[in-house]
Amino acid sequence: MFRFLKIESFKLFYKLKSWLGPMLIMILVLTAFPLSIDISQFDLEKFYFSIIVVSLLMTSFLATEGMFEEDFEDGSLEQEFLVEQDFYKIVLSKIFVYVCFIGVPIAFIGAIFSFANGVAIGSFMNVFFLLSLSNLLLFNLFAFGNALSINKGAMLGVITTLPLALPVIILLGTAIRSIQYEDGFLEISSLMIGVGFLISAIMPLIISTALKTHID
Amino acid sequence: MKLISAQKISYKINEKKLFHNLSFEVFSGEGLHIKGGNGSGKSTLLKILLGITSITKGSIEYNNQDLKISYLGHKNAIKHYLTPSQNLQLLFDDATLSNAFEWLEKLDLFQMQDELTANLSFGQQKKLALIRVLAQSPELIVLDEPFVGLDHAASDLLNNFLIQKLSEGTGIILTSHIHPSFECQVIALGERNV
Numbered sequence: 121m122f123r124f125l126k127i128e129s130f131k132l133f134y135k136l137k138s139w140l141g142p143m144l145i146m147i148l149v150l151t152a153f154p155l156s157i158d159i160s161q162f163d164l165e166k167f168y169f170s171i172i173v174v175s176l177l178m179t180s181f182l183a184t185e186g187m188f189e190e191d192f193e194d195g196s197l198e199q200e201f202l203v204e205q206d207f208y209k210i211v212l213s214k215i216f217v218y219v220c221f222i223g224v225p226i227a228f229i230g231a232i233f234s235f236a237n238g239v240a241i242g243s244f245m246n247v248f249f250l251l252s253l254s255n256l257l258l259f260n261l262f263a264f265g266n267a268l269s270i271n272k273g274a275m276l277g278v279i280t281t282l283p284l285a286l287p288v289i290i291l292l293g294t295a296i297r298s299i300q301y302e303d304g305f306l307e308i309s310s311l312m313i314g315v316g317f318l319i320s321a322i323m324p325l326i327i328s329t330a331l332k333t334h335i336d
Numbered sequence: 337m338k339l340i341s342a343q344k345i346s347y348k349i350n351e352k353k354l355f356h357n358l359s360f361e362v363f364s365g366e367g368l369h370i371k372g373g374n375g376s377g378k379s380t381l382l383k384i385l386l387g388i389t390s391i392t393k394g395s396i397e398y399n400n401q402d403l404k405i406s407y408l409g410h411k412n413a414i415k416h417y418l419t420p421s422q423n424l425q426l427l428f429d430d431a432t433l434s435n436a437f438e439w440l441e442k443l444d445l446f447q448m449q450d451e452l453t454a455n456l457s458f459g460q461q462k463k464l465a466l467i468r469v470l471a472q473s474p475e476l477i478v479l480d481e482p483f484v485g486l487d488h489a490a491s492d493l494l495n496n497f498l499i500q501k502l503s504e505g506t507g508i509i510l511t512s513h514i515h516p517s518f519e520c521q522v523i524a525l526g527e528r529n530v
Contacts, residue, residue, distance in 0.1 A: 130426055134418055195411025198388055199468075202407055205387070336389055 124213035132221050138186070139222045142179040146226050149175045150233040169296045172230045172251070173289060180255055181278075183222045184262035187214060188331060192270050197335055207328035215263050215324065223255030243299050246309075250299070253312045254292045260323040261285050267330040291315070337364045338399055339476050339507040340385060345394030347380060354380055355525055357394070362476070367498075367508040367520030376525040378511035379410060379480050385509065386478060399475075406474040408482060412465035416454035420445055420464050423453060427468055436471040443467070443490060459485045466490075470497055477501060479510040 265277030354377030
């Protein structure tokens with residue numbers, strides 16, 4: 121497992137476009153949106169979180185695009201299959217590395233912007249925690265979409281995973297309201313942690329099967 | 337020692353039989369050359385032997401489940417956005433990395449170790465990919481068209497390497513349009529509808 125984590129970290133580190141691109145887009149959207157519309161600070165505070173959530177959805181989709189395609193195209197998946205006989209550990213490592221290298225920094229950027237737009241300083245860690253958890257869920261879902269759409273175009277991935285991402289968005293919205301109204305944060309974050317554990321364990325299994333079907 | 341044994345294996349794709357009731361065995365220090373025209377199923381047969389592709393009928397048995405296999409297919413499994421040196425770091429652990437770098441030198445790639453792999457020619461990329469096989473000590477080597485894209489010097493080097501590995505007891509299975517310069521069993525796969 122450690123070998124895979126090392127390999128995936130090494131690969132992602134040198135794929136500048138894959139990790140820097142989503143972060144820059146996140147910053148760009150969060151900066152450009154308030155600048156592009158004529159709106160008072162009071163109104164902005166009310167719905168700025170929605171912009172963060174949509175940016176999060178968009179950038180996590182972008183970050184996972186081509187997650188497995190490159191390894192499939194260059195034959196690395198076949199090589200790894202020879203050693204491991206399945207893809208579970210590889211998928212688990214890849215998602216973990218992507219969440220750590222891209223998901224967590226994106227969540228951090230989102231949390232900073234929420235703080236800059238009127239969220240209490242004391243809530244910063246809560247927002248960061250929720251956005252990171254949401255990214256964990258979204259990265260798992262979009263990784264599944266990416267695994268499905270190898271050789272079949274990105275549309276299949278989008279059509280399959282966007283409906284699955286909607287409950288995550290609803291969950292995140294509820295969690296954010298719990299921060300804004302300081303009510304039920306512990307319950308909703310516990311629910312998200314539970315769902316996060318479940319999806320992180322099950323989704324690599326499904327993705328692994330999808331990848332095996334592709335190389336067969 | 338028997339490394340791999342295929343018994344009456346058949347494979348069909350889109351209702352067309354690529355091969356039917358094929359049986360063979362590969363022992364330590366023995367070579368197997370699979371030949372045939374384009375689309376005759378050479379690469380598929382290799383993938384079947386490696387367990388990547390599932391057979392329609394028949395069985396494949398390995399000497400043991402932990403049989404150490406080195407494989408190089410049509411796809412090079414190298415990263416174009418990394419340098420050759422970084423590619424080797426990705427493929428090899430600390431114990432075998434120095435050996436891999438020795439092969440980099442033998443294959444005239446040492447001067448290019450810090451250039452982007454995407455900038456190397458097809459033949460140079462093929463040589464880099466071959467190091468995956470050359471710098472390891474497997475029990476079985478499986479190669480799909482290993483000589484394609486290689487210059488004479490590299491082809492000779494690979495040939496000599498394979499001959500040496502055979503003498504050391506390694507089994508070799510390869511597909512190629514040209515007959516390798518060592519004695520081996522030959523399986524000729526027919527045209528697509530055979």
